[in-house]
Amino acid sequence: xxxxxxxxxxxxxxxxxxxxxxxxxxxxxxxxxxxxxxxxxxxxxxxxxxxxxxxxxxxxxxxxxxxxxxxxxxxxxxxxxxxxxxxxxxxxxxxxxxxxxxxxxxxxxxxxxxxxxxxxxxxxxxxxxxxxxxxxxxxxxxxxxxxxxxxxxxxxxxxxxx
Amino acid sequence: xxxxxxxxxxxxxxxxxxxxxxxxxxxxxxxxxxxxxxxxxxxxxxxxxxxxxxxxxxxxxxxxxxxxxxxxxxxxxxxxxxxxxxxxxxxxxxxxxxxxxxxxxxxxxxxxxxxxxxxxxxxxxxxxxxxxxxxxxxxxxxxxxxxxxxxxxxxxxxxxxx
DNA sequence: CTTGAAAGATGGGGTGC
DNA sequence: GCACCCCATCTTTCAAG
Numbered sequence: 001x002x003x004x005x006x007x008x009x010x011x012x013x014x015x016x017x018x019x020x021x022x023x024x025x026x027x028x029x030x031x032x033x034x035x036x037x038x039x040x041x042x043x044x045x046x047x048x049x050x051x052x053x054x055x056x057x058x059x060x061x062x063x064x065x066x067x068x069x070x071x072x073x074x075x076x077x078x079x080x081x082x083x084x085x086x087x088x089x090x091x092x093x094x095x096x097x098x099x100x101x102x103x104x105x106x107x108x109x110x111x112x113x114x115x116x117x118x119x120x121x122x123x124x125x126x127x128x129x130x131x132x133x134x135x136x137x138x139x140x141x142x143x144x145x146x147x148x149x150x151x152x153x154x155x156x157x158x159x160x161x162x
Numbered sequence: 163x164x165x166x167x168x169x170x171x172x173x174x175x176x177x178x179x180x181x182x183x184x185x186x187x188x189x190x191x192x193x194x195x196x197x198x199x200x201x202x203x204x205x206x207x208x209x210x211x212x213x214x215x216x217x218x219x220x221x222x223x224x225x226x227x228x229x230x231x232x233x234x235x236x237x238x239x240x241x242x243x244x245x246x247x248x249x250x251x252x253x254x255x256x257x258x259x260x261x262x263x264x265x266x267x268x269x270x271x272x273x274x275x276x277x278x279x280x281x282x283x284x285x286x287x288x289x290x291x292x293x294x295x296x297x298x299x300x301x302x303x304x305x306x307x308x309x310x311x312x313x314x315x316x317x318x319x320x321x322x323x324x
Numbered sequence: 325c326t327t328g329a330a331a332g333a334t335g336g337g338g339t340g341c
Numbered sequence: 342g343c344a345c346c347c348c349a350t351c352t353t354t355c356a357a358g
Contacts, residue, residue, distance in 0.1 A: 006226065014221055021183045021217030024333060035344050040335075051225040055183030056218050059176055061315040063213040064168060071265060071272050088309045095316040103233060103303035110233050110303060114315065141265035141272060147250045151313050153223040153276065154257035186352060200325060202354075 006051075006159075009034060013042055014052070015155040021055045058151065061114070069143035070121055072111040077136040079108070090133045096124055107139075118142070168213075168321075171196060175204055176214070177317040183217045220313065223276070231305035232283055234273040239298040241270075252295045258286055269301075280304070 006014075012032040017023060023031070029039035046052045061067050076083050084102075091100040091111065099112035115121040121140075128135055168176075174194040179185060185193070191201035208214045223229050238245050246264075253262040253273065261274035277283040283302075290297055 011226070014219075014226070017219040018221055019218070021219045025335090026333065036334095037336095037345085038343060049225070051222050052219055053222055054220045056181070056220055056313055057176075057179040057183045057214055058216045058218055058313075059180055059315065060213050060215055061320065063211070064173070064176070064315070064317060065320040067320060069263070071263065092310055095319045097310060098312040098316070100309040101231070101233065101303075101305045101311075102307040102309055104306050105301070105303040107303070109309075110305075114320070116320070139267070141263075141267040141269070143263045143272075144266050145264040147262040147264055147271075148254055148259060149263075150260040151218055151220075152260075153221065153226070154260070155226060157257045158223065158227040158229060158276070158278070187354095188352070197325065198353095199327090199355085 010042060010046065011155055011159050013039065013046065017043070017052070018152050018155065021057075056151075065116060068115055068117060068121065069146070070111075070113045070115065071141040071143060072113060072125075073107040073139040073141075074109040074111060075107050075136045075138070076109075076134045078134065083134045084108075087134050090128065090131070094124070096121075172204060172208065173317055173321050175201065175208065179205070179214070180314050180317065183219075218313075227278060230277055230279060230283065231308070232273075232275045232277065233303040233305060234275060234287075235269040235301040235303075236271040236273060237269045237298045237300070238271075238296045240296065245296045246270075249296050252290065252293070256286070258283075 009032055013028065016028055016031045025040050025043065026036055028043070029036040032039060034042075043052070074087075076087060087109070088100065088102075091097045091109075096113050096115055097111055098114050099110075101110045102108065103110050113121060113124070115124065125138065125140075171194055175190065178190055178193045187202050187205065188198055190205070191198040194201060196204070205214070236249075238249060249271070250262065250264075253259045253271075258275050258277055259273055260276050261272075263272045264270065265272050275283060275286070277286065287300065287302075
């Protein structure tokens with residue numbers, strides 16, 4: 001682990017490379033105001049420390065196929081550890097489930113599901129009920145428009161001391 | 163726009179570069195079974211067509227600062243176009259709001275908010291109520307655990323003909 | 325689709341402040 | 342810690358076959 005404290009230059013590196021994942025190390029150094037070598041060292045340190053966890057391309061899913069998204073509230077029948085485990089295993093094993101958050105506030109989980117159609121979505125949910133993975137009830141919200149969906153964390157906001 | 167139909171090689175490129183954003187174009191070509199130049203041409207075509215929309219580094223937000231996430235249901239007071247516009251403008255202008263989905267199913271919006279603390283979250287919401295951006299009521303779900311949060315779209319699932 | 329080649333980036337080395 | 346040099350190797354980009 002070593003030292004994981006981040007200084008202002010680290011935060012600038014993170015913000016820059018988060019926004020532009022394929023930036024060259026030279027351009028990154030200029031962007032953050034360091035010369036290439038220390039910038040490269042910091043980058044490697046951030047990667048080794050597991051703070052930079054990988055690089056992704058972002059793509060317009062809708063170009064691949066028509067897509068409908070759903071947000072789903074789920075409440076389980078029972079609340080033993082084994083019930084949570086079984087449900088979460090099923091979520092992890094289902095590619096259509098892109099997000100699964102355990103939440104407090106009246107329901108147990110919130111899911112984000114991506115599907116070709118309402119039909120395909122309903123078949124998925126029906127399958128889960130038949131497989132008895134412990135769902136007591138669920139409530140579906142169809143996403144009608146994505147106003148905002150940042151993959152980027154607001155580095156500056158979070159770095160600001162409260 | 164031109165031709166936006168994607169063949170199997172395009173989909174392999176998308177899946178590969180989505181998972182490994184900084185892969186070299188040579189390695190990408192080998193990965194998808196093309197020689198470098200046609201692979202490079204396809205990549206450029208995918209970028210130009212707006213299907214590949216950018217490259218990001220992924221980072222562990224919790225390394226920057228302690229973070230609490232919230233999922234919030236919002237219902238507006240009125241439902242004129244101007245009410246939606248005003249609310250969505252506020253969401254876009256707020257960095258702490260990482261996601262904002264307009265939904266059908268009993269409420270108007272679902273938000274994902276990232277914050278230092280419950281306190282900071284509450285101040286944000288109180289501010290919105292004071293500013294009168296049209297919120298009639300909201301309901302907060304605290305994220306207690308992130309079971310799954312894929313930034314990657316399931317290319318294979320979506321490409322599969324239904 | 326393949327080859328090739330020039331321009332540029334990478335990942336090191338090293339020195340000195 | 343930092344900047345500034347060097348260098349061999351790989352990558353990117355595009356022209357031409």
